[in-house]
Amino acid sequence: MGIRDRIKRRLPIIGMGGNKGRPQPAPAPAPAPVSAPAAEPAPDPRSGRSATEFIDELVKGNQIVVFMKGSPTSPMCGFSANAAGILGSYGRPLAHFDVLSDPEIRQEVKDYSQWPTIPQIYVGGEFLGGSDILRQMHESGELKECIDQAFAD
Numbered sequence: 001m002g003i004r005d006r007i008k009r010r011l012p013i014i015g016m017g018g019n020k021g022r023p024q025p026a027p028a029p030a031p032a033p034v035s036a037p038a039a040e041p042a043p044d045p046r047s048g049r050s051a052t053e054f055i056d057e058l059v060k061g062n063q064i065v066v067f068m069k070g071s072p073t074s075p076m077c078g079f080s081a082n083a084a085g086i087l088g089s090y091g092r093p094l095a096h097f098d099v100l101s102d103p104e105i106r107q108e109v110k111d112y113s114q115w116p117t118i119p120q121i122y123v124g125g126e127f128l129g130g131s132d133i134l135r136q137m138h139e140s141g142e143l144k145e146c147i148d149q150a151f152a153d
Contacts, residue, residue, distance in 0.1 A: 051108035059122045062095035063150045067109045068119040069100050076100060079131035083119040086138045090147050124150030 049057070059065050064087060070076030072084035072094060087094050099106035099118055106118065113120055113127045121128045123146045128134060137143035 051104045055112050065095045065122040080119045083131045
């Protein structure tokens with residue numbers, strides 16, 4: 001008897017016929033079906049306000065606001081990631097809104113600023129622009145001045 005035959009006799013090889021005549025473990029019982037708890041609907045951040053009212057309150061109630069795809073910790077596009085990274089580097093409180101969560105806000109914020117793209121950045125209640133403008137302002141030092149002014153007021 002060769003080494004291969006000895007191994008086959010000692011070790012069960014499933015699906016190869018090597019377990020003939022050997023006791024098989026009982027199959028595990030199927031898990032009992034578990035009913036999932038009823039999911040509560042996510043709270044509506046607008047709380048019944050119109051899209052324009054919500055945007056206006058968010059912009060006027062925070063020193064820095066970015067309307068973006070995703071969140072600063074989990075951006076959903078490169079432009080939003082760039083904007084969140086630049087704004088985060090200043091270490092100031094940053095309000096944000098994920099426009100992917102509300103198509104009405106996504107469209108209304110474009111009308112509100114008269115700017116066609118996302119992300120949109122507001123500092124001190126004033127619209128600055130999108131990701132490219134933010135990067136240019138950051139590189140020139142102008143963004144730091146705007147942020148410092150917004151927090152000084």
